[in-house]
Amino acid sequence: MMASAEPRKKSNVKYASMCAILASMAVIIVGYDIGVMSGAAIYIKKDLKITDVQLEIVMGILNIYSLIGSFAAGRTSDWIGRRFTVVFAAAIFFAGSLLMGFAVNYAMLMAGRFVAGVGVGYAIMIAPVYTAEISPAAVRGSLTSFPEVFINFGILLGYVSNFAFARLPLYLGWRVMLGIGAAPSALLGLMVFVVPESPRWLVMKGRLADARAVLEKTTETPEEAAERLADIKAAAGIPKDLDGDVITVPKERNGGEKQVWKELIVSPTPAIRRILLSAVGLHFFQQASGTESVVLYSPRVFKSAGITDDNKLLGVTCAVGATKTLFILVVTFLVDRVGRRPLLLSSVGGMIISLVGLGTGLTVVGHHPDAKIPWAVALCILSVLAYVSFFSIGLGPMGSVYPSEIFPLRVRALGFAVGVASNRVTSGVISMTFLSLSKAITIGGSFFLYSGIAALAWVFFFTYLPETRGQTLEEMGKLFGMEDTDMAETENTAAKEKVVEMPTS
Template sequence: MSERVVEKVNMTFIAAIVAVATIGGFMFGYDSGVINGTQKGLESAFDLGRLGIGVNVGAILVGSSIGAFVAGRLSDRIGRRGVMMLAAVLFLVSALLAGAAGSSEIFIIARIIGGLGVGAASVISPVYISEVTPASVRGRLSSIQQVMIITGLTGAFVANFALARYAGGSTADFWLGYPAWRWMFWLQAIPAAIYFLALLGIPESPRYLVARGHIERAQAVLTRLFGATEAERKVAEIRASLAADHHRPRLSDLLDKASGKVRPIVWTGIGLAVFQQLVGINVVFYYGATLWEAVGFSEDYALQTNILSGVLSIGACLATILLVDRIGRKPLLLIGSAGMAVTLAVVSYAFSTAVTDAAGAVSLPGNNGVIALVAANLYVVFFNMSWGPIMWVMLGEMFPNQIRGSGLAIAGFAQWMANAAISVSFPSLAVSPGLAVTYTGYALFAAISFFFVRAMVHETKGRELEDMEG
């Protein structure tokens, strides 16, 4: 973009839009992280075993996979903002119902409803941001989504810790006679309501408006964003990018017309989405407290460790915001893959030394507890400076206009299915074959992801969305 165009960009308006859109990321993070400190409450309230805990924790992922798949296509019908507003309503309903659940079945339904919102927000917020921001800063602004996801996770960790500390434990009674773990869910209703109200004040995506034939509305939005002259040029570019194959977006667009095979760009999107989960990051997010207690940490210290991981994650994401539009997406992914492979291997080694005393208490001998803690947090840093934000940045911008909604539907569905596979399997894998072998598997996936990026991922830094090819 030329200097003449950049001078006309209304960055104040763009920043306000991004701030509202990324509340969806905060909700995504809070809804995903709140479960971390509630598992003792769920066990006692619903008499759950390991499999039951896995199912209750993983229930959100069923909804998330469906939400991600449906949201991409639905956003082509009711708009990006319309889907985000629907997600806000789902977050609110889920928060109230999960906290009030009287049985495991009701709780699972509540978490599936929340998952629908999480899945929708996870794919639509980055798309919306990419469609209203200039190419020169698109990666930076899209990365804020991950900052907000981690902020939501950390917010959930802090709220869980504070409620458990004040009540005397997550299962102890708190306000109005309800146990603290229920209030951990009910607190989510506050940001959910704020999200819905804030969405009323932002415009619809101009690229969606052009695709639906609302040219005047699109031009009005683009004029507020970039000025009248640039608005005319962008409307013409968007129309031209759609004109070559102008029909309503559909899933069959993901197939190459000449060969009948799935377009390579779709496989790249699926690969990015799946590898982001196969490195095991959500084991830390969902089971962090349980994980550290399993190797000898107290509940209070394990919850504090979660907060430390969250703070480090936010710092890593802020570093990405400074780097993503300077050195590009692909180099950050490669650095992240290499760093995660090494740190996960160290965590695996530390866990392999765990010992059990006569009373059945588990601990890591010598300095291995410190080594595991440092390596695990370095792993979190590498993830959140690379695969955490960059995967969402790339999914939001790498697909051509015609297939963006459909491409996101497939990639988002794959991402949440991989998330479900990792998250639901972890409680059983932690027992057999054990933490050391499980983390070795995550390390191997991190190593494989390095070679996947080298072979399949193409740089998108500085490119206009209308120039993306599939």
Template structure:
């Protein structure tokens, strides 16, 4: 009878609670704002350069200062999220999105623009830390990868929406509307987050076990599933959050922190970031001379990014994380190599122009189906609960440090070593990422966060911590 009941309970959770999906969608709206802020600068930058007479270095500052703010935001969010909760952190990010967007829209000098972009960066840093963490703690393990990938999908939709908005306003050159329109979805995010429940894991960490159980009963498909998960959470939180102390004293925890940092550097060093920030410039290098051609090229790139992310959402909990990452890095390395060769030999005919664009779109597909969403999935899964906020703070901060390095050096690289060598460099970096994936990255498909933590703390090799 016990065996029969256990089997029945294992089958019951297969239907996901619709409230869980709705709540995950609302939380993932933070990714939409993230994407809007990433994408909007690509179209606005040429007009900003003209308005404020910006040099290439000053343009890099306008782009990369947001990443500096994001680094600050990510570092500060760890302790804040631990103390005040995931929900309040998301609310703060929405408020900062509104303030930064209004500041950019009304900027009358380069200094005001830079400060406002820095505020937006803090908002992005808070959101990029909190949203994947919240989603990983709200979603049941069987759809955890898909729900965190939903966050990445919202980022790509935000980027596409920014490119479409930029294209619409490019005819008039109204960069203020390009930057200020983000205010409206930021307000939607704020009111949407007000309706969200707090993370059950955070509630349990704070001793609010009754409230944690209520949230789990609300979110899971049956009471048995909710109670079983609550018991797992109780076991995993017996050791309280002590990130820095754990980092200093526990070798196994340091391994997971270093792995999270490595994963985020791998994501940024693929070269996708420069395509999002400097898309019109890249289309100019490919031979598309007019503003209209460059802007519509960025829209096509953004649309490809959105559509390819659905591949990750559909396959991440079927194929697993590691096989998709290996495929993605292979595709991106090959595409960067082809583009480097084409820039070296010269792109002169329309056929060569369109072929280079098609290769660029294949590269975007490779990123959007692999490193784009799956790095966030893995970083939210590999950290033990007792040092979870500290570990994700480190990995998210690493993302923005790497992002800032890439954003602040691309135009300089183009000017100093040329387009062909710059893209060849990114091709080599993708080969390096493939090797690192083979050596260190675990497969975490269908494995509970508690089991991953157990394997990590037992000293299993990093690539094996996802074994059941």
């Protein structure tokens, strides 16, 4: 292939980066909720006089509610587009934050959690998908790690909010902490209007001229833009010789969504089955290895370690948020240089060691409740900081990066939604059982259990997940065993539907 005579446009990569940043801001609301609830829970329990079980439910139920949003986002994003789905997510979370902020009782707080949960589901599904589809292959790993960057930034904002408003009267403090989450949602809803629609969604809708215009702004050369457009057309089942500004792509005779579910769940090819299992497994182990317990219940963990003052608890928790945010920035520079697998395996290996250290420290402290053991307390604090650091350089961002890039275009939105569903269910189970589990097998024993799950995760990732660095989205199928004949069959099946050029007026 001849080298392009056109100069490479660094400004186009910067434009793609700007689009990815704005779209990824949607998940700030996810991180903010996680961070703010960790501290607000202390005051919610005191003010509403609820039990530990009720507290577990209010902390973790948002993850279950988000299932509704994540599956709805798959349909919504294919219907109205990726960009407007981001706006929709922000609007829903805005309403949920206000409901929680004005909650007068437990029932109203739970209603706010439901609405906010739907918004969270929309955000965690659409932000990585849009970012992957707008990004050039050379920097896609860095850009699709942005959602995790903003989740961590949101967590830090939540921790800071806890610390800032903790001195307000009891009835007011936690309500301000939760209600102020409406502010970033409103800002996001306005800012995202300046980004373009996903070129892959535009092709799916037959808007080839619009897709070409977006690609020319987000790729380095006109030749690369033309090549990517041809690849996307092929993936969407549009004949190569069919061109024009706008074409009509009629609905499939078998029903579009039913056909996607059939290809994804009911009768998948071996390659699609492996892709789906890779995404679901990655999302499952991301949460089953205990991150929700470490982050969401960090004040409780530090209290068990011997730090009892509320202000000190929130201060140390802020240090956790700052550490997570700092280390997530590292991965944005490494993921396209080092690759996905090395970062993922190193991350999980470090998490295993950190969880064993945390379990050991908490067990020692638990066996000596009347005496402070400085080395054990220090081990707990260092282990938590190490855990969030290792999580942030690999397993955390790979939940956004890897699943968003491995699914074929035809099943990408719903496939990613299935992975997110695995994430949310697992997260909900972990967050709603941590306090009960800690009482049953001790808090130290809980983290030993999570370390065992993390060890299983390392084996799964090592044996099952191929490296995807440098591959275009349209080339991913070959990494998972999809033959050229399979891809051609998919293309021909879609092409059999009549695709005609839209007549001009």
